Structures are given as C-alpha cells and as structure tokens.
Amino acid sequence: MSTQALVSFLLFLTFYSPGTRAQSSSSIRKDSNTLLIEIRDIRSSKGQIGVLVFNKDAGFPSAAELAIYKGFVPAREGVLTFEVKGIATGKIAVAVMHDENNNSLLDTNFLGIPKEGTGVSNNATSYFGPPEFADCSFDFLRSGQKVMIDINY
DSSP states (O other): OOHHHHHHHHHHHHTOOTTOBOOOGGGOOTTSOEEEEEEEEEOOSSSEEEEEEESSSTTTTTOGGGOSEEEEEEOOSEEEEEEEEOOOSEEEEEEEEEETTSSSSOOBOTTSOBSSOEEEGGGOOOSSSSOOHHHHOEEEOSTTOEEEEEOBO
16 A cells, blocks of 8 residues: 555544444344444454445545545454445445554554555555545445455554
C-alpha cells in the first residue's frame, strides 16, 4: 500500500467512532439483510478490528462519516467472522484495520508505513493512492452473503 493510501487510512481513523461495536449474532433479526465479514490472517488477538462499509465511492475508504456502517469488534488471531445487519442490497465495499494497541488509530512508522494491519474487500491493491471503490466493491445480493478480506501488515 502506498504512502498516500496510508495517509487515507489515517484520515479514516481520525473520524472513526470507537464506541460503535459490531452486532452479535444474537441481535440479528431474521428479516434484516446481514452481511458476513470474514477477516483472515489476523496476527494476534490484541486490540480490535475496525470496519467501515460503504455503498458509494464518495469517501471510500477514509471518510467514516459517509460509511453506511462503522464499528469495532475485538480482535482474534487467525480468522474472525462477524455479522453486520441492516445492509441494503446493491454495490458495497468494506475497509478494515487491526488496531492492535486499542488507541483507535492506525499506527505508522516515520515514513507513514503502517505498523498495524489493513485490508479491503476484493483484497484490492493500489500503488498510487488508496484503493478505488470500483476495485473494492462487490454486489451484495442477499442476506447471509459473505465477503472475505485478508489483513496485510
């Protein structure tokens, strides 16, 4: 991920609300559209995983105030799957980060390279700026659909 993409993720975290949590499976209503998000390659159970879901390119991946969902869920080493309810069908994209030290920020080194993990839907990559919504978006067609995201450190 380029330095510009990292700056974008830093901005994403600036607007992030650490009080929002992902819904537990017991709170999911059968008549709501539920998106399953599977995050893979999490290197530790330290901290939390931050998630943003967007339904348009405006603000992706950095403007949490434009996301249709934002929240944190406790980290788990390896693979973590959780549910987000109330997502309308259509094109969406997901951005995630692993906040290992629970400070609600994406920590970087002096060059702006993240010390913590990030990932996007479709595992899209970009070399000149943040990944584009078009590269990360997918068609959310039905409740229970799963998206898999690899965390990169």
